[in-house]
Amino acid sequence: MSIWEYANPKKFSETAARILPVVAPLSALTLLVGLIWGFFFTPDDYKQGATVKIIYLHVPSAMMAINAWGMMLVTSLVWLIRRHHVSALAARAAAPIGLAFTLIALVTGALWGQPMWGTWWAWDPRLTSFLILALFYLGYIALWQAVENPDTAADLTSVLCIVGSVFALLSRYAVNFWNQGLHQGASLSLDKEENVSDVFWLPLLVCIAGFILLFVSLVLLRTVTEIRLRRLAVIEARERVE
Amino acid sequence: MMPDLGKYAVPVLGSYGATLAILAVLIGVSVWRHARVKRALTEAEARRARAENGGK
Amino acid sequence: MIALLVRDLRLAIRAGGGFGLGLAFFLLVAVLVPLGVGPEGGLLAKIAPGILWVGALLACLLSLDRIFALDFEDGSLDLLATAPIPLEGVVAIKALAHWLVTGLPLTLAAPLLGVLLNLPLTGHGWLVLSLFLGTPALSVIGAFGAALTVGLKRGGLLLSLLVLPLYVPTLIFGAEVVKRGAAGLSVEAPLLLMSAITLGSAAALPFAAAAALRINLR
Numbered sequence: 001m002s003i004w005e006y007a008n009p010k011k012f013s014e015t016a017a018r019i020l021p022v023v024a025p026l027s028a029l030t031l032l033v034g035l036i037w038g039f040f041f042t043p044d045d046y047k048q049g050a051t052v053k054i055i056y057l058h059v060p061s062a063m064m065a066i067n068a069w070g071m072m073l074v075t076s077l078v079w080l081i082r083r084h085h086v087s088a089l090a091a092r093a094a095a096p097i098g099l100a101f102t103l104i105a106l107v108t109g110a111l112w113g114q115p116m117w118g119t120w121w122a123w124d125p126r127l128t129s130f131l132i133l134a135l136f137y138l139g140y141i142a143l144w145q146a147v148e149n150p151d152t153a154a155d156l157t158s159v160l161c162i163v164g165s166v167f168a169l170l171s172r173y174a175v176n177f178w179n180q181g182l183h184q185g186a187s188l189s190l191d192k193e194e195n196v197s198d199v200f201w202l203p204l205l206v207c208i209a210g211f212i213l214l215f216v217s218l219v220l221l222r223t224v225t226e227i228r229l230r231r232l233a234v235i236e237a238r239e240r241v242e
Numbered sequence: 243m244m245p246d247l248g249k250y251a252v253p254v255l256g257s258y259g260a261t262l263a264i265l266a267v268l269i270g271v272s273v274w275r276h277a278r279v280k281r282a283l284t285e286a287e288a289r290r291a292r293a294e295n296g297g298k
Numbered sequence: 299m300i301a302l303l304v305r306d307l308r309l310a311i312r313a314g315g316g317f318g319l320g321l322a323f324f325l326l327v328a329v330l331v332p333l334g335v336g337p338e339g340g341l342l343a344k345i346a347p348g349i350l351w352v353g354a355l356l357a358c359l360l361s362l363d364r365i366f367a368l369d370f371e372d373g374s375l376d377l378l379a380t381a382p383i384p385l386e387g388v389v390a391i392k393a394l395a396h397w398l399v400t401g402l403p404l405t406l407a408a409p410l411l412g413v414l415l416n417l418p419l420t421g422h423g424w425l426v427l428s429l430f431l432g433t434p435a436l437s438v439i440g441a442f443g444a445a446l447t448v449g450l451k452r453g454g455l456l457l458s459l460l461v462l463p464l465y466v467p468t469l470i471f472g473a474e475v476v477k478r479g480a481a482g483l484s485v486e487a488p489l490l491l492m493s494a495i496t497l498g499s500a501a502a503l504p505f506a507a508a509a510a511l512r513i514n515l516r
Contacts, residue, residue, distance in 0.1 A: 039258065050250040054257045061261070100268040107260045111253040135463040139456075143446065146456050155513040156446050160460065163442065163506050167464045170495065174467040177488070178474060214265075218272055225276045228283045235286045242293075 007084035009227045016220040023220070027213030034206030042203055054112045056204055060211035062105035065133060068098030068215065072140075073165050076158035086223065088154035089230070091161065092144055093222030097215060099137040106130055125175040132171050136164050150230065299383055299391055306395035309368075320357040320400045321407060327353035328411035339416045346415035347425070347476035353411075354404045354429055355436060355465055362440040363457055365396050366448045366511070375448075379515050385508040393434075393441040393504070401433030417480060424479025428492065432472040435496040438503050439464045445507040449514045468495055 006012045038056035072091040079088040109127060110120045121127065143160055147153035331349050332342055369375040378388050408429050409422045417425065443461035447453035471492035478485045 035258075050254050053254050057257055057261045097268065100264050104261050104264050107264070108257040111257045111260070115250055115253055132463055132466055135459075139460040139463060142456055142459055146447075146450050146452075152449075152513055152516065156510055159506055159510050159513070160446060163503070164464070167467065170467040171463070171470075174470040174491075177491070178470045218269070221276055222272050225272070225279050228279045232279065232283045232286055235283075235290055239286075239290070239293075 004082070004084070007082070007086050009086055009231075012086045013224050013227055016224050020217060020220055023213055024217040027210055027217050030206060030213055031210030034203055034208075034210045038200075038203040038207060042200060051112055051115055052200060054108050055200060056207045058105060058108040058112060059204060060208045061101045061108070062130070063208065064211050064215050065098055065101040065105050065130070067212075068094050068101060069133065069136070069161075069165070069168070071219075072098070072161050076161040079154055080158050080162075085154075085230070086227065088158065089226040090219060090223045091157070092154075093226050094215075094219050095137055095141050095144070097218050097222070099134065099141065101211075101215075102130055102134045102137060106134065125172075125178070128175045129168075129172045132175075133168060136168055140164065150233075299387055302378075302383075302388065302391050303395055306392060307398060310395065310399045320360050321403050323360055324353050324357040324404055324407065325411065327356065328414050332415065343416040343418055343480070346412060346417040347421065347480060348473045349415060350408055350411060350417070350425060351429075351432075351469055351473040351476065354401075354408065354433065355469055357404055358400050358433065358436045358440060359458055359461065361396065361400055362444050362461065363447070363454050365392050365441050365444040367444070367453070370448050370514075375511070376515060379511065385511060386504045389441055389445065389504040389507040389511065390438075390500070393438045393500075393507075396441065397434050397437035401429070401437055405429040405433060417476075420482055421476055421480030424485055425476045428472045428475040428479075428489065431489070431493050431496055432468050435468045435492075435499050436465060438496075438499045438507075439468075442503045442507040442510065445510040445514070448511065468492060471495065 044050050072094050075087040075091040114120050143157050144153055408425050412422050412425055443457050447457045471488040474488040475485045
Protein backbone atom coordinates (compact mmCIF):
# COMPACT_ATOMS: atom_id res chain seq x y z
CA MET A 1 0.00 0.00 0.00
CA SER A 2 1.63 3.20 -1.08
CA ILE A 3 0.42 6.71 -1.68
CA TRP A 4 1.32 6.43 -5.37
CA GLU A 5 -1.58 4.04 -5.88
CA TYR A 6 -3.82 7.09 -5.83
CA ALA A 7 -2.00 8.40 -8.88
CA ASN A 8 -4.17 6.03 -10.87
CA PRO A 9 -7.06 8.24 -12.05
CA LYS A 10 -9.62 5.48 -11.63
CA LYS A 11 -8.46 4.63 -8.11
CA PHE A 12 -8.32 8.34 -7.25
CA SER A 13 -11.85 8.94 -8.51
CA GLU A 14 -13.21 5.96 -6.60
CA THR A 15 -11.49 6.99 -3.40
CA ALA A 16 -12.62 10.58 -3.84
CA ALA A 17 -16.18 9.40 -4.36
CA ARG A 18 -15.93 7.49 -1.08
CA ILE A 19 -14.28 10.29 0.91
CA LEU A 20 -16.28 13.24 -0.44
CA PRO A 21 -19.66 12.36 1.13
CA VAL A 22 -17.84 12.37 4.48
CA VAL A 23 -15.54 15.35 4.09
CA ALA A 24 -17.96 17.74 2.43
CA PRO A 25 -20.70 17.60 5.11
CA LEU A 26 -17.99 17.61 7.77
CA SER A 27 -16.52 20.80 6.37
CA ALA A 28 -19.96 22.40 6.15
CA LEU A 29 -20.64 21.41 9.75
CA THR A 30 -17.28 22.67 11.04
CA LEU A 31 -17.62 25.95 9.19
CA LEU A 32 -21.16 26.41 10.46
CA VAL A 33 -20.18 25.69 14.06
CA GLY A 34 -17.05 27.83 13.90
CA LEU A 35 -18.68 30.80 12.24
CA ILE A 36 -21.80 30.76 14.38
CA TRP A 37 -19.68 30.38 17.51
CA GLY A 38 -17.47 33.21 16.35
CA PHE A 39 -20.26 35.47 15.19
CA PHE A 40 -22.80 35.05 17.98
CA PHE A 41 -21.01 33.79 21.07
CA THR A 42 -17.72 35.63 21.36
CA PRO A 43 -17.22 38.92 23.21
CA ASP A 44 -16.03 42.07 21.52
CA ASP A 45 -12.37 42.91 21.72
CA TYR A 46 -11.68 45.78 24.12
CA LYS A 47 -9.77 47.68 21.45
CA GLN A 48 -11.24 46.55 18.15
CA GLY A 49 -14.87 46.19 19.19
CA ALA A 50 -17.06 44.00 17.06
CA THR A 51 -14.67 44.04 14.10
CA VAL A 52 -12.73 41.26 15.79
CA LYS A 53 -15.39 38.92 14.44
CA ILE A 54 -13.87 39.35 10.98
CA ILE A 55 -10.87 37.34 12.18
CA TYR A 56 -12.83 34.10 11.75
CA LEU A 57 -12.94 34.68 8.01
CA HIS A 58 -9.79 36.68 7.42
CA VAL A 59 -7.16 34.50 9.08
CA PRO A 60 -8.31 31.07 7.80
CA SER A 61 -8.77 32.28 4.22
CA ALA A 62 -5.38 34.02 4.22
CA MET A 63 -3.75 30.86 5.58
CA MET A 64 -5.39 28.66 3.00
CA ALA A 65 -4.57 31.09 0.19
CA ILE A 66 -0.89 30.52 0.91
CA ASN A 67 -1.25 26.81 1.64
CA ALA A 68 -3.11 26.28 -1.64
CA TRP A 69 -0.13 27.68 -3.52
CA GLY A 70 2.13 25.39 -1.46
CA MET A 71 -0.01 22.42 -2.39
CA MET A 72 0.16 23.43 -6.06
CA LEU A 73 3.95 23.63 -5.78
CA VAL A 74 4.12 20.10 -4.36
CA THR A 75 1.77 18.60 -6.93
CA SER A 76 3.60 20.43 -9.73
CA LEU A 77 6.88 18.90 -8.58
CA VAL A 78 5.25 15.47 -8.38
CA TRP A 79 3.99 15.90 -11.93
CA LEU A 80 7.37 16.98 -13.26
CA ILE A 81 9.24 14.19 -11.49
CA ARG A 82 6.85 11.24 -11.57
CA ARG A 83 4.48 12.21 -14.42
CA HIS A 84 1.26 11.37 -12.61
CA HIS A 85 -1.56 13.10 -14.44
CA VAL A 86 -3.75 13.26 -11.35
CA SER A 87 -1.12 15.40 -9.67
CA ALA A 88 -1.09 17.99 -12.46
CA LEU A 89 -4.88 18.03 -12.54
CA ALA A 90 -5.04 18.53 -8.78
CA ALA A 91 -2.80 21.58 -9.14
CA ARG A 92 -5.08 22.91 -11.85
CA ALA A 93 -8.13 22.23 -9.69
CA ALA A 94 -6.64 24.01 -6.68
CA ALA A 95 -5.71 27.28 -8.40
CA PRO A 96 -9.20 28.86 -8.61
CA ILE A 97 -9.84 27.88 -5.00
CA GLY A 98 -6.63 29.58 -3.96
CA LEU A 99 -7.61 32.66 -5.93
CA ALA A 100 -11.02 32.75 -4.24
CA PHE A 101 -9.41 32.49 -0.78
CA THR A 102 -6.96 35.26 -1.70
CA LEU A 103 -9.89 37.45 -2.73
CA ILE A 104 -11.71 36.71 0.53
CA ALA A 105 -8.61 37.62 2.53
CA LEU A 106 -8.25 40.88 0.57
CA VAL A 107 -11.93 41.86 0.83
CA THR A 108 -12.29 41.07 4.52
CA GLY A 109 -8.96 42.78 5.14
CA ALA A 110 -10.16 45.92 3.38
CA LEU A 111 -13.43 45.92 5.33
CA TRP A 112 -11.53 45.42 8.56
CA GLY A 113 -8.94 48.03 7.71
CA GLN A 114 -11.49 50.73 7.07
CA PRO A 115 -12.66 51.19 10.69
CA MET A 116 -9.33 50.18 12.28
CA TRP A 117 -6.78 52.03 10.18
CA GLY A 118 -9.12 54.57 8.61
CA THR A 119 -8.45 53.33 5.11
CA TRP A 120 -9.72 50.53 2.87
CA TRP A 121 -6.37 49.93 1.39
CA ALA A 122 -2.85 50.67 2.51
CA TRP A 123 0.28 49.70 0.66
CA ASP A 124 1.26 47.62 3.61
CA PRO A 125 3.61 44.65 3.07
CA ARG A 126 1.07 41.99 3.90
CA LEU A 127 -1.66 43.53 1.81
CA THR A 128 0.67 44.13 -1.09
CA SER A 129 1.98 40.56 -0.96
CA PHE A 130 -1.55 39.25 -1.16
CA LEU A 131 -2.29 41.42 -4.16
CA ILE A 132 0.82 40.02 -5.83
CA LEU A 133 -0.25 36.50 -4.85
CA ALA A 134 -3.59 37.13 -6.56
CA LEU A 135 -1.70 38.19 -9.71
CA PHE A 136 0.35 34.97 -9.58
CA TYR A 137 -2.86 32.92 -9.35
CA LEU A 138 -4.34 34.82 -12.28
CA GLY A 139 -1.27 34.26 -14.45
CA TYR A 140 -1.17 30.57 -13.53
CA ILE A 141 -4.85 30.05 -14.37
CA ALA A 142 -4.51 32.04 -17.59
CA LEU A 143 -1.58 29.89 -18.72
CA TRP A 144 -3.60 26.71 -18.11
CA GLN A 145 -6.42 28.10 -20.20
CA ALA A 146 -4.22 29.33 -23.02
CA VAL A 147 -2.28 26.15 -23.84
CA GLU A 148 -4.26 23.61 -25.80
CA ASN A 149 -2.26 20.42 -25.43
CA PRO A 150 -3.01 19.21 -21.87
CA ASP A 151 0.43 17.74 -21.19
CA THR A 152 2.22 20.83 -22.49
CA ALA A 153 -0.06 22.97 -20.34
CA ALA A 154 0.68 20.84 -17.28
CA ASP A 155 4.43 21.08 -17.88
CA LEU A 156 4.47 24.81 -18.51
CA THR A 157 2.27 25.66 -15.54
CA SER A 158 4.41 23.47 -13.30
CA VAL A 159 7.55 25.33 -14.35
CA LEU A 160 5.74 28.63 -13.81
CA CYS A 161 4.58 27.49 -10.38
CA ILE A 162 8.12 26.67 -9.27
CA VAL A 163 9.68 29.87 -10.61
CA GLY A 164 6.68 31.82 -9.33
CA SER A 165 7.14 30.42 -5.82
CA VAL A 166 10.71 31.72 -5.70
CA PHE A 167 9.67 35.15 -6.92
CA ALA A 168 6.64 35.26 -4.64
CA LEU A 169 8.96 34.72 -1.69
CA LEU A 170 11.34 37.37 -3.00
CA SER A 171 8.44 39.80 -3.39
CA ARG A 172 7.38 39.11 0.17
CA TYR A 173 10.78 40.20 1.45
CA ALA A 174 11.02 43.06 -1.03
CA VAL A 175 7.75 44.63 0.12
CA ASN A 176 8.79 44.15 3.73
CA PHE A 177 11.88 46.13 2.97
CA TRP A 178 9.93 48.74 1.10
CA ASN A 179 7.41 49.63 3.79
CA GLN A 180 7.14 48.67 7.43
CA GLY A 181 3.38 48.65 7.40
CA LEU A 182 0.29 48.80 9.60
CA HIS A 183 -0.60 45.14 9.72
CA GLN A 184 -0.06 43.34 12.99
CA GLY A 185 2.29 40.38 13.20
CA ALA A 186 1.23 36.80 12.79
CA SER A 187 -1.88 36.01 14.81
CA LEU A 188 -0.93 32.40 15.28
CA SER A 189 2.72 32.30 16.24
CA LEU A 190 3.67 29.36 18.40
CA ASP A 191 4.98 31.29 21.37
CA LYS A 192 1.91 32.01 23.42
CA GLU A 193 2.94 35.53 24.42
CA GLU A 194 1.62 37.44 21.44
CA ASN A 195 -1.23 35.10 20.62
CA VAL A 196 -4.83 36.14 20.56
CA SER A 197 -6.62 35.22 23.79
CA ASP A 198 -8.44 31.92 24.27
CA VAL A 199 -11.95 33.32 23.82
CA PHE A 200 -11.14 34.10 20.19
CA TRP A 201 -8.62 31.32 19.74
CA LEU A 202 -10.95 28.29 20.04
CA PRO A 203 -13.63 29.34 17.53
CA LEU A 204 -10.81 30.50 15.25
CA LEU A 205 -9.29 27.01 15.36
CA VAL A 206 -12.66 25.52 14.43
CA CYS A 207 -12.94 27.95 11.52
CA ILE A 208 -9.46 27.09 10.32
CA ALA A 209 -10.34 23.41 10.43
CA GLY A 210 -13.50 24.22 8.47
CA PHE A 211 -11.59 26.09 5.78
CA ILE A 212 -9.04 23.27 5.48
CA LEU A 213 -11.82 20.69 5.11
CA LEU A 214 -13.59 22.91 2.61
CA PHE A 215 -10.39 23.21 0.59
CA VAL A 216 -9.87 19.43 0.65
CA SER A 217 -13.41 18.68 -0.47
CA LEU A 218 -13.30 21.27 -3.24
CA VAL A 219 -9.94 20.01 -4.50
CA LEU A 220 -11.23 16.43 -4.55
CA LEU A 221 -14.41 17.44 -6.35
CA ARG A 222 -12.65 19.60 -8.92
CA THR A 223 -9.89 17.07 -9.54
CA VAL A 224 -12.47 14.40 -10.30
CA THR A 225 -14.13 16.88 -12.67
CA GLU A 226 -10.81 17.44 -14.42
CA ILE A 227 -10.16 13.70 -14.70
CA ARG A 228 -13.58 13.16 -16.25
CA LEU A 229 -13.08 16.11 -18.57
CA ARG A 230 -9.83 14.57 -19.77
CA ARG A 231 -11.53 11.22 -20.33
CA LEU A 232 -14.34 12.93 -22.20
CA ALA A 233 -11.82 14.62 -24.48
CA VAL A 234 -10.20 11.25 -25.22
CA ILE A 235 -13.54 9.65 -26.12
CA GLU A 236 -14.50 12.57 -28.33
CA ALA A 237 -11.14 12.51 -30.07
CA ARG A 238 -11.56 8.79 -30.74
CA GLU A 239 -15.05 9.37 -32.15
CA ARG A 240 -13.73 11.97 -34.55
CA VAL A 241 -11.14 9.50 -35.83
CA GLU A 242 -13.67 6.75 -36.46
CA MET B 243 -30.15 36.69 19.43
CA MET B 244 -28.42 39.05 17.06
CA PRO B 245 -25.24 40.31 18.72
CA ASP B 246 -24.88 44.04 19.10
CA LEU B 247 -22.32 45.05 16.52
CA GLY B 248 -22.54 48.73 17.35
CA LYS B 249 -20.98 51.06 14.84
CA TYR B 250 -19.08 48.22 13.22
CA ALA B 251 -22.15 46.48 11.81
CA VAL B 252 -21.34 47.37 8.21
CA PRO B 253 -17.77 46.03 8.04
CA VAL B 254 -18.57 42.88 10.01
CA LEU B 255 -21.75 41.99 8.14
CA GLY B 256 -20.11 43.05 4.88
CA SER B 257 -17.20 40.70 5.51
CA TYR B 258 -19.47 37.78 6.27
CA GLY B 259 -21.67 38.60 3.30
CA ALA B 260 -18.77 38.97 0.86
CA THR B 261 -17.08 35.79 2.08
CA LEU B 262 -20.24 33.73 1.87
CA ALA B 263 -20.92 35.16 -1.59
CA ILE B 264 -17.45 34.31 -2.89
CA LEU B 265 -17.60 30.84 -1.36
CA ALA B 266 -21.09 30.30 -2.76
CA VAL B 267 -19.91 31.22 -6.26
CA LEU B 268 -16.84 28.99 -5.94
CA ILE B 269 -18.81 26.01 -4.63
CA GLY B 270 -21.65 26.61 -7.06
CA VAL B 271 -19.38 26.72 -10.09
CA SER B 272 -17.44 23.65 -8.92
CA VAL B 273 -20.55 21.57 -8.31
CA TRP B 274 -22.25 22.74 -11.50
CA ARG B 275 -19.22 21.93 -13.63
CA HIS B 276 -18.86 18.60 -11.88
CA ALA B 277 -22.45 17.66 -12.69
CA ARG B 278 -22.22 18.87 -16.28
CA VAL B 279 -19.01 16.98 -17.00
CA LYS B 280 -20.39 13.87 -15.33
CA ARG B 281 -23.49 13.97 -17.51
CA ALA B 282 -21.51 14.55 -20.68
CA LEU B 283 -19.15 11.70 -19.84
CA THR B 284 -21.99 9.27 -19.12
CA GLU B 285 -23.57 10.16 -22.45
CA ALA B 286 -20.30 9.79 -24.32
CA GLU B 287 -19.61 6.41 -22.71
CA ALA B 288 -23.11 5.19 -23.53
CA ARG B 289 -22.66 6.36 -27.11
CA ARG B 290 -19.36 4.56 -27.25
CA ALA B 291 -20.83 1.33 -25.84
CA ARG B 292 -23.63 1.44 -28.42
CA ALA B 293 -21.17 2.03 -31.25
CA GLU B 294 -19.05 -0.92 -30.16
CA ASN B 295 -22.01 -3.27 -29.79
CA GLY B 296 -23.44 -2.16 -33.12
CA GLY B 297 -20.11 -2.61 -34.84
CA LYS B 298 -19.75 -6.22 -33.77
CA MET C 299 27.49 31.49 -29.32
CA ILE C 300 29.10 34.78 -30.23
CA ALA C 301 27.94 34.21 -33.80
CA LEU C 302 24.41 33.82 -32.44
CA LEU C 303 24.73 37.03 -30.47
CA VAL C 304 25.97 38.93 -33.54
CA ARG C 305 23.15 37.45 -35.61
CA ASP C 306 20.50 38.46 -33.10
CA LEU C 307 21.88 41.96 -32.79
CA ARG C 308 22.04 42.36 -36.57
CA LEU C 309 18.47 41.12 -36.97
CA ALA C 310 17.29 43.49 -34.26
CA ILE C 311 18.96 46.47 -35.89
CA ARG C 312 17.77 45.57 -39.36
CA ALA C 313 14.19 45.03 -38.17
CA GLY C 314 14.49 48.42 -36.46
CA GLY C 315 10.93 49.12 -35.40
CA GLY C 316 10.35 46.63 -32.61
CA PHE C 317 13.31 47.52 -30.45
CA GLY C 318 13.49 51.25 -31.21
CA LEU C 319 9.88 51.43 -30.15
CA GLY C 320 10.81 50.56 -26.59
CA LEU C 321 12.98 53.63 -26.33
CA ALA C 322 10.28 55.84 -27.86
CA PHE C 323 7.76 54.38 -25.42
CA PHE C 324 10.05 55.18 -22.49
CA LEU C 325 10.34 58.77 -23.73
CA LEU C 326 6.57 59.04 -24.08
CA VAL C 327 5.96 57.82 -20.54
CA ALA C 328 8.37 60.42 -19.20
CA VAL C 329 6.62 63.13 -21.21
CA LEU C 330 3.06 62.04 -20.48
CA VAL C 331 3.39 61.72 -16.71
CA PRO C 332 4.14 65.43 -16.09
CA LEU C 333 1.26 66.27 -18.42
CA GLY C 334 -0.99 64.12 -16.28
CA VAL C 335 0.12 65.08 -12.77
CA GLY C 336 0.92 68.74 -13.45
CA PRO C 337 4.16 70.64 -13.80
CA GLU C 338 4.93 70.99 -10.08
CA GLY C 339 8.69 70.48 -9.70
CA GLY C 340 8.72 69.13 -6.15
CA LEU C 341 6.06 66.51 -6.81
CA LEU C 342 7.75 65.38 -10.02
CA ALA C 343 11.11 65.06 -8.31
CA LYS C 344 9.47 62.90 -5.67
CA ILE C 345 7.84 60.46 -8.07
CA ALA C 346 10.58 60.54 -10.74
CA PRO C 347 12.42 57.38 -9.53
CA GLY C 348 9.26 55.32 -9.60
CA ILE C 349 8.09 56.69 -12.94
CA LEU C 350 11.43 56.09 -14.60
CA TRP C 351 11.64 52.53 -13.31
CA VAL C 352 8.07 51.69 -14.26
CA GLY C 353 8.65 53.27 -17.69
CA ALA C 354 11.82 51.25 -18.25
CA LEU C 355 10.01 48.10 -17.14
CA LEU C 356 7.08 48.61 -19.48
CA ALA C 357 9.38 49.55 -22.37
CA CYS C 358 11.26 46.32 -21.73
CA LEU C 359 7.99 44.38 -21.72
CA LEU C 360 7.04 45.68 -25.18
CA SER C 361 9.74 43.80 -27.04
CA LEU C 362 9.77 40.61 -24.96
CA ASP C 363 7.65 38.48 -27.26
CA ARG C 364 10.14 39.08 -30.06
CA ILE C 365 12.88 37.23 -28.19
CA PHE C 366 11.72 33.83 -29.40
CA ALA C 367 8.61 34.44 -31.52
CA LEU C 368 10.34 35.19 -34.85
CA ASP C 369 12.76 32.29 -34.50
CA PHE C 370 9.89 30.01 -33.53
CA GLU C 371 7.86 30.97 -36.59
CA ASP C 372 10.57 30.41 -39.18
CA GLY C 373 11.78 27.24 -37.51
CA SER C 374 15.27 28.38 -36.60
CA LEU C 375 14.45 27.76 -32.94
CA ASP C 376 14.11 24.05 -33.71
CA LEU C 377 17.53 24.17 -35.32
CA LEU C 378 18.99 25.98 -32.32
CA ALA C 379 17.46 23.40 -30.00
CA THR C 380 19.24 20.57 -31.82
CA ALA C 381 22.45 22.55 -32.33
CA PRO C 382 25.56 21.45 -30.42
CA ILE C 383 25.40 24.44 -28.07
CA PRO C 384 23.16 23.92 -25.01
CA LEU C 385 19.72 25.45 -25.17
CA GLU C 386 20.38 27.14 -21.82
CA GLY C 387 23.24 28.99 -23.51
CA VAL C 388 20.96 30.00 -26.39
CA VAL C 389 18.47 31.45 -23.90
CA ALA C 390 21.21 33.35 -22.07
CA ILE C 391 22.57 34.78 -25.33
CA LYS C 392 19.11 35.77 -26.50
CA ALA C 393 18.42 37.50 -23.18
CA LEU C 394 21.77 39.27 -23.48
CA ALA C 395 20.94 40.41 -27.01
CA HIS C 396 17.57 41.65 -25.79
CA TRP C 397 19.27 43.59 -23.01
CA LEU C 398 21.82 45.12 -25.39
CA VAL C 399 19.10 46.49 -27.65
CA THR C 400 16.58 47.53 -24.96
CA GLY C 401 18.00 47.64 -21.43
CA LEU C 402 21.26 49.34 -22.34
CA PRO C 403 19.73 52.13 -24.48
CA LEU C 404 17.11 52.69 -21.78
CA THR C 405 19.86 53.02 -19.20
CA LEU C 406 21.74 55.52 -21.33
CA ALA C 407 18.62 57.55 -22.11
CA ALA C 408 17.40 57.60 -18.51
CA PRO C 409 19.42 60.64 -17.25
CA LEU C 410 17.95 62.74 -20.04
CA LEU C 411 14.45 61.81 -18.95
CA GLY C 412 15.50 62.32 -15.35
CA VAL C 413 16.09 65.98 -16.22
CA LEU C 414 12.59 66.17 -17.72
CA LEU C 415 11.16 64.87 -14.45
CA ASN C 416 13.22 67.19 -12.19
CA LEU C 417 15.13 64.31 -10.65
CA PRO C 418 17.71 65.84 -8.28
CA LEU C 419 21.23 65.76 -9.71
CA THR C 420 22.49 63.46 -6.97
CA GLY C 421 20.01 60.85 -8.17
CA HIS C 422 21.23 60.60 -11.74
CA GLY C 423 24.29 58.52 -11.00
CA TRP C 424 22.20 56.06 -8.96
CA LEU C 425 19.52 56.00 -11.65
CA VAL C 426 22.01 54.93 -14.31
CA LEU C 427 23.72 52.46 -11.99
CA SER C 428 20.45 50.88 -10.80
CA LEU C 429 19.10 50.54 -14.33
CA PHE C 430 22.43 49.18 -15.53
CA LEU C 431 22.40 46.51 -12.81
CA GLY C 432 18.64 45.92 -12.80
CA THR C 433 17.55 45.79 -16.44
CA PRO C 434 19.49 42.55 -17.15
CA ALA C 435 17.18 40.86 -14.64
CA LEU C 436 14.20 42.24 -16.57
CA SER C 437 15.54 40.74 -19.81
CA VAL C 438 16.28 37.32 -18.29
CA ILE C 439 12.92 37.09 -16.49
CA GLY C 440 11.28 38.26 -19.71
CA ALA C 441 13.09 35.57 -21.69
CA PHE C 442 11.61 33.01 -19.29
CA GLY C 443 8.12 34.43 -19.83
CA ALA C 444 8.65 34.50 -23.58
CA ALA C 445 9.78 30.86 -23.50
CA LEU C 446 6.59 29.89 -21.65
CA THR C 447 4.31 31.58 -24.17
CA VAL C 448 6.26 31.02 -27.37
CA GLY C 449 3.84 28.60 -29.02
CA LEU C 450 0.68 30.58 -28.31
CA LYS C 451 -1.18 32.63 -30.83
CA ARG C 452 -2.20 35.46 -28.54
CA GLY C 453 0.79 35.20 -26.26
CA GLY C 454 1.49 38.92 -25.88
CA LEU C 455 -1.10 39.78 -23.25
CA LEU C 456 -0.58 36.55 -21.36
CA LEU C 457 3.15 37.23 -21.39
CA SER C 458 2.59 40.55 -19.60
CA LEU C 459 0.33 38.91 -17.04
CA LEU C 460 2.93 36.24 -16.31
CA VAL C 461 5.98 38.48 -16.28
CA LEU C 462 4.77 41.54 -14.37
CA PRO C 463 4.40 39.81 -10.99
CA LEU C 464 7.89 38.40 -11.47
CA TYR C 465 9.20 41.94 -11.99
CA VAL C 466 7.99 43.13 -8.58
CA PRO C 467 11.16 42.60 -6.51
CA THR C 468 13.44 44.14 -9.13
CA LEU C 469 11.16 47.15 -9.47
CA ILE C 470 10.93 47.72 -5.72
CA PHE C 471 14.65 47.53 -5.11
CA GLY C 472 15.55 49.49 -8.26
CA ALA C 473 13.23 52.39 -7.52
CA GLU C 474 14.33 52.31 -3.88
CA VAL C 475 17.97 52.76 -4.90
CA VAL C 476 17.14 55.87 -6.93
CA LYS C 477 14.81 57.25 -4.27
CA ARG C 478 17.41 56.89 -1.52
CA GLY C 479 20.21 58.04 -3.78
CA ALA C 480 18.31 61.19 -4.72
CA ALA C 481 17.61 61.89 -1.05
CA GLY C 482 21.27 61.40 -0.20
CA LEU C 483 20.67 58.30 1.97
CA SER C 484 22.66 55.10 1.99
CA VAL C 485 21.77 52.92 -1.01
CA GLU C 486 23.90 49.93 -0.15
CA ALA C 487 21.15 47.52 0.93
CA PRO C 488 18.71 47.86 -1.99
CA LEU C 489 21.56 48.02 -4.49
CA LEU C 490 23.09 44.80 -3.22
CA LEU C 491 19.71 43.05 -3.05
CA MET C 492 18.87 44.13 -6.59
CA SER C 493 22.22 42.93 -7.89
CA ALA C 494 21.62 39.64 -6.12
CA ILE C 495 18.30 39.25 -7.95
CA THR C 496 19.96 40.03 -11.27
CA LEU C 497 22.78 37.55 -10.70
CA GLY C 498 20.45 34.91 -9.32
CA SER C 499 18.00 35.12 -12.20
CA ALA C 500 20.82 35.23 -14.76
CA ALA C 501 22.23 32.06 -13.23
CA ALA C 502 19.04 30.06 -12.70
CA LEU C 503 16.35 31.25 -15.08
CA PRO C 504 18.03 30.20 -18.36
CA PHE C 505 17.59 26.62 -17.15
CA ALA C 506 13.88 27.13 -16.45
CA ALA C 507 13.45 28.96 -19.76
CA ALA C 508 15.26 26.22 -21.68
CA ALA C 509 13.02 23.63 -20.00
CA ALA C 510 9.95 25.61 -21.07
CA LEU C 511 11.28 25.90 -24.63
CA ARG C 512 11.88 22.15 -24.83
CA ILE C 513 8.31 21.54 -23.68
CA ASN C 514 6.98 23.93 -26.28
CA LEU C 515 9.07 22.47 -29.09
CA ARG C 516 8.05 18.90 -28.27
